[in-house]
Amino acid sequence: MANILVIGEHAEGKVKKVTFELVTKASELAAKLGGQAEVVFIGSGISNTAEVGQYGAKKAYVLNNANLEKYNTDAYTKVLFDLVNELKPQVVLGTASPVGKDVLPRLAARLDSGLASDCTNLDIQDGKLVATRPVYSGKAIIDVKFESALQVASARPNSFVPSVVAAGAAAEVVNKDMDAGTLRAVLKELVKAQSQKADLTEAGIIVSGGRAMKAAENFKILAELADVIGATVGASRAAVDSGYATHDMQVGQTGKVVNPNLYIACGISGAIQHLAGMRTSKVIVAINKDPEAPIFTKADYGIVGDLFQIVPLLTQEFKKALQG
Numbered sequence: 368m369a370n371i372l373v374i375g376e377h378a379e380g381k382v383k384k385v386t387f388e389l390v391t392k393a394s395e396l397a398a399k400l401g402g403q404a405e406v407v408f409i410g411s412g413i414s415n416t417a418e419v420g421q422y423g424a425k426k427a428y429v430l431n432n433a434n435l436e437k438y439n440t441d442a443y444t445k446v447l448f449d450l451v452n453e454l455k456p457q458v459v460l461g462t463a464s465p466v467g468k469d470v471l472p473r474l475a476a477r478l479d480s481g482l483a484s485d486c487t488n489l490d491i492q493d494g495k496l497v498a499t500r501p502v503y504s505g506k507a508i509i510d511v512k513f514e515s516a517l518q519v520a521s522a523r524p525n526s527f528v529p530s531v532v533a534a535g536a537a538a539e540v541v542n543k544d545m546d547a548g549t550l551r552a553v554l555k556e557l558v559k560a561q562s563q564k565a566d567l568t569e570a571g572i573i574v575s576g577g578r579a580m581k582a583a584e585n586f587k588i589l590a591e592l593a594d595v596i597g598a599t600v601g602a603s604r605a606a607v608d609s610g611y612a613t614h615d616m617q618v619g620q621t622g623k624v625v626n627p628n629l630y631i632a633c634g635i636s637g638a639i640q641h642l643a644g645m646r647t648s649k650v651i652v653a654i655n656k657d658p659e660a661p662i663f664t665k666a667d668y669g670i671v672g673d674l675f676q677i678v679p680l681l682t683q684e685f686k687k688a689l690q691g
Protein backbone atom coordinates (compact mmCIF):
# COMPACT_ATOMS: atom_id res chain seq x y z
CA MET A 368 0.00 0.00 0.00
CA ALA A 369 1.18 3.57 -0.70
CA ASN A 370 1.63 4.58 2.92
CA ILE A 371 3.57 7.48 4.39
CA LEU A 372 5.85 6.82 7.36
CA VAL A 373 6.63 9.85 9.55
CA ILE A 374 9.66 9.76 11.83
CA GLY A 375 8.23 11.14 15.07
CA GLU A 376 10.23 13.29 17.47
CA HIS A 377 9.80 13.52 21.22
CA ALA A 378 11.38 15.32 24.14
CA GLU A 379 11.05 14.60 27.84
CA GLY A 380 8.62 11.79 27.09
CA LYS A 381 6.24 13.89 25.02
CA VAL A 382 5.57 13.99 21.31
CA LYS A 383 6.80 17.28 19.86
CA LYS A 384 4.63 19.78 18.01
CA VAL A 385 6.76 19.37 14.86
CA THR A 386 5.55 15.78 14.66
CA PHE A 387 1.89 16.81 14.86
CA GLU A 388 2.60 19.31 12.03
CA LEU A 389 4.16 16.62 9.87
CA VAL A 390 1.49 14.01 10.64
CA THR A 391 -1.24 16.49 9.61
CA LYS A 392 0.48 16.95 6.25
CA ALA A 393 1.27 13.26 5.88
CA SER A 394 -2.34 12.22 6.37
CA GLU A 395 -3.44 14.74 3.73
CA LEU A 396 -0.84 13.37 1.28
CA ALA A 397 -1.58 9.73 2.14
CA ALA A 398 -5.23 10.30 1.20
CA LYS A 399 -4.05 11.43 -2.25
CA LEU A 400 -1.97 8.24 -2.57
CA GLY A 401 -4.80 6.02 -1.39
CA GLY A 402 -2.73 4.92 1.63
CA GLN A 403 -2.42 5.91 5.26
CA ALA A 404 -0.11 7.92 7.49
CA GLU A 405 1.87 6.01 10.12
CA VAL A 406 4.43 7.26 12.63
CA VAL A 407 7.54 5.70 14.11
CA PHE A 408 8.93 6.75 17.49
CA ILE A 409 12.31 5.56 18.66
CA GLY A 410 12.84 5.13 22.39
CA SER A 411 10.62 4.20 25.32
CA GLY A 412 8.42 5.94 27.89
CA ILE A 413 6.87 8.33 25.38
CA SER A 414 3.50 9.15 26.87
CA ASN A 415 1.19 10.28 24.10
CA THR A 416 2.12 8.35 20.94
CA ALA A 417 -1.52 7.34 20.27
CA GLU A 418 -2.39 11.06 20.12
CA VAL A 419 -1.00 11.23 16.57
CA GLY A 420 -4.30 9.54 15.65
CA GLN A 421 -6.06 12.86 16.16
CA TYR A 422 -3.89 14.32 13.41
CA GLY A 423 -4.78 11.51 11.01
CA ALA A 424 -2.16 8.80 11.66
CA LYS A 425 -3.49 5.24 11.82
CA LYS A 426 -0.53 3.51 13.50
CA ALA A 427 2.28 4.53 15.84
CA TYR A 428 5.26 2.17 15.93
CA VAL A 429 7.41 2.48 19.05
CA LEU A 430 10.87 0.98 18.49
CA ASN A 431 12.69 0.06 21.64
CA ASN A 432 16.07 -1.22 22.75
CA ALA A 433 18.47 -0.12 25.51
CA ASN A 434 20.70 1.45 22.83
CA LEU A 435 17.86 3.56 21.44
CA GLU A 436 17.19 5.68 24.52
CA LYS A 437 19.48 8.50 23.36
CA TYR A 438 20.00 9.50 19.75
CA ASN A 439 22.59 7.36 18.03
CA THR A 440 23.42 7.68 14.34
CA ASP A 441 24.24 4.00 13.73
CA ALA A 442 21.36 2.62 15.78
CA TYR A 443 18.68 4.98 14.46
CA THR A 444 19.77 4.41 10.85
CA LYS A 445 19.71 0.65 11.31
CA VAL A 446 16.31 0.37 13.00
CA LEU A 447 14.69 2.78 10.55
CA PHE A 448 16.22 0.91 7.62
CA ASP A 449 14.86 -2.36 9.00
CA LEU A 450 11.40 -0.90 9.63
CA VAL A 451 11.14 0.70 6.18
CA ASN A 452 12.12 -2.62 4.58
CA GLU A 453 9.44 -4.36 6.62
CA LEU A 454 6.61 -1.84 6.10
CA LYS A 455 7.53 -0.74 2.57
CA PRO A 456 5.99 2.76 2.69
CA GLN A 457 6.13 4.86 -0.47
CA VAL A 458 7.22 8.01 1.38
CA VAL A 459 9.31 8.56 4.52
CA LEU A 460 9.07 12.01 6.11
CA GLY A 461 11.13 13.51 8.92
CA THR A 462 11.74 16.91 10.44
CA ALA A 463 14.70 19.06 9.36
CA SER A 464 15.86 19.00 12.99
CA PRO A 465 19.37 18.06 14.14
CA VAL A 466 18.27 14.41 14.34
CA GLY A 467 16.47 14.51 10.97
CA LYS A 468 19.42 16.22 9.29
CA ASP A 469 21.75 13.54 10.61
CA VAL A 470 19.76 10.39 10.06
CA LEU A 471 17.74 11.00 6.89
CA PRO A 472 20.61 11.30 4.38
CA ARG A 473 22.14 8.09 5.77
CA LEU A 474 18.79 6.32 5.65
CA ALA A 475 18.07 7.50 2.10
CA ALA A 476 21.52 6.42 0.93
CA ARG A 477 21.15 3.00 2.50
CA LEU A 478 17.66 2.60 0.97
CA ASP A 479 18.94 3.86 -2.39
CA SER A 480 16.10 6.41 -2.52
CA GLY A 481 15.91 10.07 -3.51
CA LEU A 482 16.07 12.65 -0.70
CA ALA A 483 14.70 16.20 -0.55
CA SER A 484 15.85 17.97 2.60
CA ASP A 485 14.66 21.07 4.48
CA CYS A 486 11.40 21.37 2.52
CA THR A 487 8.82 24.07 3.14
CA ASN A 488 5.97 22.34 1.33
CA LEU A 489 5.05 18.85 0.17
CA ASP A 490 2.49 17.63 -2.34
CA ILE A 491 1.58 14.61 -4.42
CA GLN A 492 1.55 14.88 -8.20
CA ASP A 493 1.10 11.98 -10.61
CA GLY A 494 1.25 9.56 -7.68
CA LYS A 495 4.63 10.80 -6.40
CA LEU A 496 5.93 13.21 -3.79
CA VAL A 497 6.78 16.73 -4.95
CA ALA A 498 8.87 18.68 -2.45
CA THR A 499 9.27 22.46 -2.37
CA ARG A 500 12.58 23.62 -0.94
CA PRO A 501 14.61 26.83 -0.73
CA VAL A 502 18.00 26.79 -2.51
CA TYR A 503 20.92 29.24 -2.90
CA SER A 504 20.51 30.54 0.67
CA GLY A 505 16.78 30.93 0.14
CA LYS A 506 17.10 33.15 -2.95
CA ALA A 507 15.13 30.66 -5.04
CA ILE A 508 12.47 28.10 -4.28
CA ILE A 509 12.36 24.90 -6.33
CA ASP A 510 10.03 21.93 -6.68
CA VAL A 511 11.82 18.58 -6.53
CA LYS A 512 10.37 15.49 -8.19
CA PHE A 513 11.58 11.98 -7.45
CA GLU A 514 12.81 9.31 -9.84
CA SER A 515 12.96 6.65 -7.11
CA ALA A 516 10.02 4.48 -6.06
CA LEU A 517 10.72 5.29 -2.39
CA GLN A 518 10.71 9.00 -1.61
CA VAL A 519 12.37 10.49 1.49
CA ALA A 520 12.04 14.11 2.60
CA SER A 521 12.51 16.35 5.62
CA ALA A 522 10.41 19.44 6.36
CA ARG A 523 11.30 22.62 8.20
CA PRO A 524 9.50 23.06 11.53
CA ASN A 525 6.48 25.41 11.30
CA SER A 526 5.93 24.60 7.61
CA PHE A 527 2.52 23.05 8.34
CA VAL A 528 -0.22 23.89 10.80
CA PRO A 529 -1.02 20.98 13.13
CA SER A 530 -4.69 20.28 12.71
CA VAL A 531 -6.91 17.84 14.58
CA VAL A 532 -8.75 15.93 11.85
CA ALA A 533 -10.25 13.21 14.07
CA ALA A 534 -10.88 14.55 17.58
CA GLY A 535 -10.34 11.86 20.22
CA ALA A 536 -9.04 9.28 17.70
CA ALA A 537 -6.14 7.11 18.87
CA ALA A 538 -3.57 5.58 16.58
CA GLU A 539 -2.94 1.85 17.05
CA VAL A 540 0.30 1.62 19.02
CA VAL A 541 2.66 -1.18 17.93
CA ASN A 542 5.64 -1.80 20.22
CA LYS A 543 8.63 -3.44 18.59
CA ASP A 544 11.89 -4.68 20.07
CA MET A 545 14.61 -3.90 17.59
CA ASP A 546 18.19 -5.01 17.10
CA ALA A 547 20.17 -1.77 17.14
CA GLY A 548 23.25 -3.39 15.58
CA THR A 549 26.87 -2.60 16.40
CA LEU A 550 27.46 0.92 17.69
CA ARG A 551 30.65 2.68 16.69
CA ALA A 552 29.94 5.65 18.95
CA VAL A 553 27.60 6.30 21.87
CA LEU A 554 26.03 9.50 23.13
CA LYS A 555 27.00 9.63 26.80
CA GLU A 556 25.33 12.79 27.98
CA LEU A 557 22.85 15.33 26.69
CA VAL A 558 23.24 18.75 28.31
CA LYS A 559 20.00 20.70 28.22
CA ALA A 560 20.14 24.41 27.41
CA GLN A 561 19.09 26.57 30.35
CA SER A 562 16.31 28.37 28.54
CA GLN A 563 12.75 27.21 29.09
CA LYS A 564 11.73 28.87 25.81
CA ALA A 565 11.11 27.00 22.56
CA ASP A 566 14.25 26.29 20.58
CA LEU A 567 14.76 28.89 17.83
CA THR A 568 14.27 26.32 15.07
CA GLU A 569 10.80 25.45 16.38
CA ALA A 570 9.73 28.83 17.76
CA GLY A 571 6.52 30.37 16.44
CA ILE A 572 7.70 33.92 17.20
CA ILE A 573 11.30 35.21 17.26
CA VAL A 574 12.67 38.60 18.33
CA SER A 575 16.25 38.99 17.09
CA GLY A 576 18.87 41.62 17.86
CA GLY A 577 21.83 42.73 15.78
CA ARG A 578 25.05 44.67 16.23
CA ALA A 579 22.96 47.73 17.06
CA MET A 580 22.13 46.20 20.47
CA LYS A 581 25.59 47.49 21.50
CA ALA A 582 25.90 45.34 24.67
CA ALA A 583 24.80 41.98 26.06
CA GLU A 584 22.76 43.62 28.82
CA ASN A 585 20.71 45.51 26.22
CA PHE A 586 19.29 42.18 25.04
CA LYS A 587 17.16 42.49 28.18
CA ILE A 588 14.73 44.74 26.27
CA LEU A 589 14.29 42.02 23.64
CA ALA A 590 13.76 39.41 26.38
CA GLU A 591 11.05 41.60 27.91
CA LEU A 592 9.23 41.91 24.59
CA ALA A 593 9.70 38.16 24.00
CA ASP A 594 8.17 37.33 27.40
CA VAL A 595 5.05 39.33 26.60
CA ILE A 596 4.45 37.85 23.14
CA GLY A 597 5.73 34.32 23.84
CA ALA A 598 8.79 34.61 21.62
CA THR A 599 12.32 33.20 21.63
CA VAL A 600 15.25 35.64 21.36
CA GLY A 601 17.68 35.29 18.45
CA ALA A 602 20.66 37.28 17.20
CA SER A 603 22.70 38.15 14.13
CA ARG A 604 26.24 36.88 13.79
CA ALA A 605 27.59 40.39 14.39
CA ALA A 606 25.82 40.40 17.77
CA VAL A 607 27.23 36.95 18.57
CA ASP A 608 30.76 37.81 17.42
CA SER A 609 30.63 40.99 19.53
CA GLY A 610 29.80 38.89 22.60
CA TYR A 611 26.28 40.32 23.05
CA ALA A 612 24.59 36.95 22.49
CA THR A 613 25.56 33.27 22.60
CA HIS A 614 26.14 31.20 19.48
CA ASP A 615 23.05 29.05 20.03
CA MET A 616 21.05 32.24 19.42
CA GLN A 617 22.57 32.92 16.00
CA VAL A 618 20.22 32.94 13.03
CA GLY A 619 21.61 32.58 9.53
CA GLN A 620 23.79 30.65 7.16
CA THR A 621 26.27 29.66 9.86
CA GLY A 622 23.67 29.72 12.63
CA LYS A 623 20.18 28.28 12.80
CA VAL A 624 17.62 28.19 10.01
CA VAL A 625 14.31 29.36 11.46
CA ASN A 626 10.79 29.39 10.08
CA PRO A 627 8.55 31.23 12.57
CA ASN A 628 5.14 32.77 11.97
CA LEU A 629 6.57 36.13 13.07
CA TYR A 630 10.21 37.33 12.98
CA ILE A 631 11.02 40.73 14.49
CA ALA A 632 14.50 41.92 13.43
CA CYS A 633 15.83 44.70 15.66
CA GLY A 634 18.88 46.61 14.45
CA ILE A 635 19.78 43.97 11.86
CA SER A 636 20.87 45.21 8.43
CA GLY A 637 19.66 42.18 6.43
CA ALA A 638 22.91 40.73 5.09
CA ILE A 639 22.41 37.79 2.74
CA GLN A 640 23.88 35.37 5.30
CA HIS A 641 21.31 36.48 7.89
CA LEU A 642 18.43 36.31 5.40
CA ALA A 643 19.50 32.75 4.54
CA GLY A 644 18.38 31.71 8.00
CA MET A 645 15.07 33.53 8.30
CA ARG A 646 13.65 34.55 4.95
CA THR A 647 10.95 31.83 4.95
CA SER A 648 9.42 33.41 8.11
CA LYS A 649 5.70 33.97 7.44
CA VAL A 650 5.70 37.63 8.59
CA ILE A 651 8.88 39.72 8.95
CA VAL A 652 8.96 42.96 10.94
CA ALA A 653 12.12 45.09 10.76
CA ILE A 654 13.09 47.90 13.12
CA ASN A 655 16.04 49.88 11.80
CA LYS A 656 17.04 53.52 11.95
CA ASP A 657 18.38 53.43 8.39
CA PRO A 658 15.48 53.62 5.89
CA GLU A 659 17.82 52.17 3.23
CA ALA A 660 18.69 49.04 5.24
CA PRO A 661 18.36 45.95 2.98
CA ILE A 662 16.19 44.16 5.57
CA PHE A 663 13.32 46.48 4.57
CA THR A 664 13.24 44.91 1.10
CA LYS A 665 12.31 41.58 2.73
CA ALA A 666 10.14 42.90 5.57
CA ASP A 667 6.33 42.78 5.50
CA TYR A 668 6.26 45.63 8.03
CA GLY A 669 9.06 48.13 8.56
CA ILE A 670 9.55 50.60 11.39
CA VAL A 671 12.20 53.28 10.76
CA GLY A 672 13.55 54.46 14.08
CA ASP A 673 15.70 53.80 17.11
CA LEU A 674 15.12 50.30 18.48
CA PHE A 675 15.85 51.48 22.02
CA GLN A 676 12.72 53.63 21.81
CA ILE A 677 10.56 51.35 19.67
CA VAL A 678 11.08 47.96 21.38
CA PRO A 679 10.00 49.17 24.87
CA LEU A 680 6.99 50.88 23.25
CA LEU A 681 6.01 47.63 21.52
CA THR A 682 6.38 45.73 24.80
CA GLN A 683 4.13 48.25 26.55
CA GLU A 684 1.48 48.16 23.81
CA PHE A 685 1.51 44.34 23.49
CA LYS A 686 1.18 44.10 27.28
CA LYS A 687 -1.91 46.32 27.18
CA ALA A 688 -3.41 44.43 24.25
CA LEU A 689 -2.63 40.90 25.43
CA GLN A 690 -2.87 41.16 29.20
CA GLY A 691 -5.70 43.66 29.29
Ligand SMILES: Cc1cc2nc3c(=O)[nH]c(=O)nc-3n(C[C@H](O)[C@H](O)[C@H](O)COP(=O)(O)OP(=O)(O)OC[C@H]3O[C@@H](n4cnc5c(N)ncnc54)[C@H](O)[C@@H]3O)c2cc1C
Pocket residue numbers: 576577578579602603604605606617618619620621622623633634635636637638639640641644654655656657660672673674675
Ligand atom coordinates in the same frame (compact mmCIF):
# COMPACT_ATOMS: atom_id res chain seq x y z
C1 LIG B 1 30.63 32.97 5.58
C2 LIG B 1 29.78 33.93 6.34
C3 LIG B 1 28.75 33.41 7.12
C4 LIG B 1 27.93 34.31 7.85
N1 LIG B 1 26.90 33.77 8.59
C5 LIG B 1 26.05 34.62 9.21
C6 LIG B 1 24.94 34.12 9.95
O1 LIG B 1 24.72 32.91 10.11
N2 LIG B 1 24.10 35.01 10.53
C7 LIG B 1 24.29 36.37 10.43
O2 LIG B 1 23.48 37.13 10.98
N3 LIG B 1 25.35 36.85 9.74
C8 LIG B 1 26.23 36.03 9.16
N4 LIG B 1 27.32 36.54 8.51
C9 LIG B 1 27.63 37.98 8.69
C10 LIG B 1 26.82 38.89 7.78
O3 LIG B 1 27.49 39.06 6.57
C11 LIG B 1 26.65 40.28 8.45
O4 LIG B 1 27.93 40.78 8.75
C12 LIG B 1 25.83 40.26 9.72
O5 LIG B 1 24.61 39.59 9.51
C13 LIG B 1 25.56 41.70 10.15
O6 LIG B 1 24.89 41.70 11.37
P1 LIG B 1 23.98 42.96 11.79
O7 LIG B 1 22.92 43.13 10.78
O8 LIG B 1 23.61 42.73 13.20
O9 LIG B 1 25.04 44.14 11.78
P2 LIG B 1 25.18 45.35 10.78
O10 LIG B 1 25.28 44.89 9.38
O11 LIG B 1 26.29 46.20 11.33
O12 LIG B 1 23.81 46.14 10.90
C14 LIG B 1 23.40 46.81 12.04
C15 LIG B 1 22.11 47.54 11.67
O13 LIG B 1 21.57 48.17 12.80
C16 LIG B 1 21.05 49.44 12.41
N5 LIG B 1 21.04 50.27 13.63
C17 LIG B 1 22.11 50.83 14.28
N6 LIG B 1 21.69 51.43 15.42
C18 LIG B 1 20.33 51.26 15.47
C19 LIG B 1 19.35 51.64 16.41
N7 LIG B 1 19.66 52.29 17.54
N8 LIG B 1 18.06 51.33 16.16
C20 LIG B 1 17.72 50.65 15.03
N9 LIG B 1 18.63 50.24 14.11
C21 LIG B 1 19.92 50.54 14.34
C22 LIG B 1 21.96 49.92 11.32
O14 LIG B 1 21.27 50.86 10.49
C23 LIG B 1 22.30 48.62 10.59
O15 LIG B 1 21.38 48.38 9.54
C24 LIG B 1 28.15 35.69 7.79
C25 LIG B 1 29.19 36.19 6.99
C26 LIG B 1 29.99 35.33 6.28
C27 LIG B 1 31.09 35.90 5.43
